[in-house]
Amino acid sequence: MRxxxxxxxxxxxPSGEAKGSVTLRFDxxxxxxIKLKADDGGAFLLxxxxxxxxxxxxxxxxxxxxxxxxxxxxxxxxxxxxxGPEELARLAWHIGNRHLQAQIARDRILIREDHVIAxxxxxxxxxxxxxxxxxxxxGGAYDGHMPGYPHDEEGKPHSHHAHDHHHHGHDHDxxx
Numbered sequence: 684m685r686x687x688x689x690x691x692x693x694x695x696x697p698s699g700e701a702k703g704s705v706t707l708r709f710d711x712x713x714x715x716x717i718k719l720k721a722d723d724g725g726a727f728l729l730x731x732x733x734x735x736x737x738x739x740x741x742x743x744x745x746x747x748x749x750x751x752x753x754x755x756x757x758x759x760x761x762x763x764x765x766x767g768p769e770e771l772a773r774l775a776w777h778i779g780n781r782h783l784q785a786q787i788a789r790d791r792i793l794i795r796e797d798h799v800i801a802x803x804x805x806x807x808x809x810x811x812x813x814x815x816x817x818x819x820x821x822g823g824a825y826d827g828h829m830p831g832y833p834h835d836e837e838g839k840p841h842s843h844h845a846h847d848h849h850h851h852g853h854d855h856d857x858x859x
Contacts, residue, residue, distance in 0.1 A: 684718075685727040686746040690753075693740030701742070702749040706756045709784075709818040712737040721751060739817055755817030761801055763792040764810045774809050784820035793818060 703721045715734040720726055729743065737743075739755035763778070765771040768789075775792055778785050783800065786793040793816060794800065801811045 685725070687727055687729050687743035687751060688731065688746050689744040690731060690735050690737060691742045691744065693738065693742075696742030696744070696750055698740075698742065698750070698752060700750050701752045702745065704752040704754050705743070706754040707737065708756045708758055709820065712753070712755065722754070727751070736822070738819060755819060757815040758818045759796050760793045760814050760816055760818055761796055761804075762812045762814045762816075763794060763804055764790065764812075765808065770808060774804060774807060777804070777807060784818075786818060786820045793820075 703723050703725070705719055705721050705727075707719075713734060713736045714729055715731050717729050718726060719729055727745070737753045739753060741753040743751040743753060745751065763771075763774055765774055771790070771792065775785065775787060778792060778794060778800075781800070783794055783797075793814070795818070796813065804811050
């Protein structure tokens with residue numbers, strides 16, 4: 684079975700050497716190790732050193748040479764638009780306040796289909812339409828994909844939860 688052992692971001696791999704592609708929904712594009720089927724039906728093992736978010740246009744290096752192109756599959760989404768940028772920003776706040784995954788663009792927000800959220804957004808003045816589109820929501824502040832995100836000595840991202848909170852200059856045993 685073919686093995687894909689490395690992922691390179693879009694524009695950083697020789698796309699002309701692609702031996703095929705794999706099309707995946709968003710939920711299937713955050714992986715480390717899993718058996719997958721390429722678009723031509725051939726099976727391969729995704730075997731990366733770390734869990735990675737695979738984005739549309741990324742390349743997967745095959746162990747025997749060549750590449751597979753990653754494609755984001757269209758999904759059933761809601762497109763949220765507003766009268767202007769201030770209104771769209773306010774809608775983005777309400778979406779974020781509900782901890783929903785969202786893909787944010789200059790003139791629209793894409794979220795997963797949810798009739799309750801759609802009704803809430805319409806009530807807030809949004810224009811909401813069903814669309815089929817690839818979904819690539821924003822990463823969170825602690826997912827390691829944000830510029831300025833803390834990294835360890837080897838350049839790998841780490842979470843704020845990984846810090847040792849027991850040695851920080853005050854005593855938890857005494858009442859304050």
